[in-house]
Amino acid sequence: MASQSRRGGISLPERRGRGSSKQEPNILVKINNSQIVSTGKQAACDAVFVAKKLLKSTGKAAWIAGTTFLILAVPLIIEMDREQQLNELDLQQQSLLGAPPVGPPPPK
Template sequence: MASQSRRGGLSLPDRRGSSKQEPNIMDKIINSQIVSKGKQAASDTVSVAKKLLKSTGKAAWIAGTTFLILAVPLIIEMDREQQLNELELQQQSLLGAPPVGPAPPK
């Protein structure tokens, strides 16, 4: 049984009973007040960005649907009116009627 405990040929000191070690530089940096404030600021920034994106998306949806419901039919109707006016002008010119325009100055 004594040969089983020396398999690797190198024995490391037992850490169970050792006292606390001094924190290394990385532990000091990670646990510093500046880093914790930076993490908090980053977290706050992310939450504000999420809220902003959510509200921007809602506003874009409202603007888009409003445009489709109100502006598109108006644009279509204005186009029809323009085509009708052009057709009337074309018919008048074919029939020989004088073109309708502003009154000539006297």
């Protein structure tokens, strides 16, 4: 039995010039190591950091505004609606009893 077992597939030949130490880096390595690319990466990281902070604080502000609206404004809206219904009921009862409707005088 072989000391090294292989599982299916094929083996690729070694790349040429891999052993030479005088090989100069390819164009992608040169571009990746350039000052412009590293500055761009840093700017992108900074932009992502600021965006995350902004989203987090915006979410907190939305939560505060939403809960404040539920606690303060919704009961006020309900009470105003209830008052309006009560006024309409009073006007309806007055018209049934024969009292003159309260409102602007009829035009002449």
